[in-house]
Amino acid sequence: MGSILLVDCSRCGKKPSYYTRRYSGESLCAACFQETTVEKVARTISKYGMLHRGERVGVAVSGGKDSLSLLKILHELNGGARSEAKGELVALTVDEGVSGYRDEAIEHARAVCDELGVEHVVVSYSGLFGFSLDQALDWKDDRELTSCSMCGVFRRRAIDEAAVKAKVDVVATAHNLDDYVQTFMMNLLHGDVERLAWLDPSTYDENFPVRRVKPLTEVYEEEVALYAYISKIPFQSASCPYMHEGLRSEVRDYLNELEAKHPGMKNVLLRSSLEVSSRLSKAGRDDDASAKATVPCARCGKPSSKGVCGVCRMTEIVWQHAKVLDRNGNIHTIQ
Numbered sequence: 001m002g003s004i005l006l007v008d009c010s011r012c013g014k015k016p017s018y019y020t021r022r023y024s025g026e027s028l029c030a031a032c033f034q035e036t037t038v039e040k041v042a043r044t045i046s047k048y049g050m051l052h053r054g055e056r057v058g059v060a061v062s063g064g065k066d067s068l069s070l071l072k073i074l075h076e077l078n079g080g081a082r083s084e085a086k087g088e089l090v091a092l093t094v095d096e097g098v099s100g101y102r103d104e105a106i107e108h109a110r111a112v113c114d115e116l117g118v119e120h121v122v123v124s125y126s127g128l129f130g131f132s133l134d135q136a137l138d139w140k141d142d143r144e145l146t147s148c149s150m151c152g153v154f155r156r157r158a159i160d161e162a163a164v165k166a167k168v169d170v171v172a173t174a175h176n177l178d179d180y181v182q183t184f185m186m187n188l189l190h191g192d193v194e195r196l197a198w199l200d201p202s203t204y205d206e207n208f209p210v211r212r213v214k215p216l217t218e219v220y221e222e223e224v225a226l227y228a229y230i231s232k233i234p235f236q237s238a239s240c241p242y243m244h245e246g247l248r249s250e251v252r253d254y255l256n257e258l259e260a261k262h263p264g265m266k267n268v269l270l271r272s273s274l275e276v277s278s279r280l281s282k283a284g285r286d287d288d289a290s291a292k293a294t295v296p297c298a299r300c301g302k303p304s305s306k307g308v309c310g311v312c313r314m315t316e317i318v319w320q321h322a323k324v325l326d327r328n329g330n331i332h333t334i335q
Contacts, residue, residue, distance in 0.1 A: 023264030063105025097132020
């Protein structure tokens with residue numbers, strides 16, 4: 001009967017390996033895996049100038065493994081929740097109002113914030129827009145829009161509002177490498193070339209309340225999950241009931257299949273997508289005629305690429321279907 005050969009950690013050489021990065025050949029013990037993940041995030045932040053000393057950093061924390069891992073990593077890099085030499089962390093949580101899903105996640109976020117001593121600011125769809133996501137999607141059988149596309153529009157605005165409320169200088173979101181390449185592929189498949197330039201991590205639109213950064217851009221989703229597990233970060237027992245709608249889930253499955261057959265494929269796609277987005281972004285900056293123009297929304301005054309912003313357009317659609325507009329077009333609470 002054959003024996004199992006344990007490989008020593010390729011970093012410290014002292015402990016047995018716990019995880020192998022197939023794309024690089026590294027076999028790491030649990031402690032070294034955690035350390036290298038934090039180091040990778042630090043390099044990404046430095047490479048793209050994402051964060052600066054003395055800033056008040058808002059971390060978008062949904063309560064899921066990715067966002068809680070990001071909060072914990074930034075907490076470690078910052079030397080705590082507040083550091084005179086570095087900056088201050090604030091957790092920003094959006095309660096979309098999804099029954100049987102959000103309450104647990106928000107409780108996880110609250111518990112980790114308490115443990116780390118991080119200020120926690122919570123805003124809700126109901127408070128900002130007058131309806132929960134469940135209420136907004138109640139007519140989903142009659143619409144062509146996916147749940148994710150609707151939620152994304154409202155969630156981005158909600159994070160901006162939370163950032164303003166918390167008076168932060170920058171918002172860090174937990175989009176990982178998989179999220180980035182999935183979005184790149186989806187924009188390609190939708191023929192939305194303009195949006196490819198928006199993926200350039202070294203640029204941001206100064207017309208929006210605060211700039212946004214993605215420190216986990218170069219970390220695989222699988223590795224974020226493993227970091228969370230090793231760090232004893234709580235996992236949700238339920239998944240979002242709307243997550244499997246639309247194209248993203250199919251793109252996710254396809255890329256996972258490619259990575260399984262060809263380790264490192266996602267890294268290659270990340271490098272390619274970063275190069276494409278950088279070139280398109282630079283072309284836009286060099287050519288004023290082709291640069292994306294941001295104008296105030298004709299209704300709410302927030303920055304928009306069109307006359308009426310996506311939030312106002314989407315809100316109108318929701319309330320038209322909910323049929324709770326009064327004669328003056330004012331929004332009333334859904335019963």
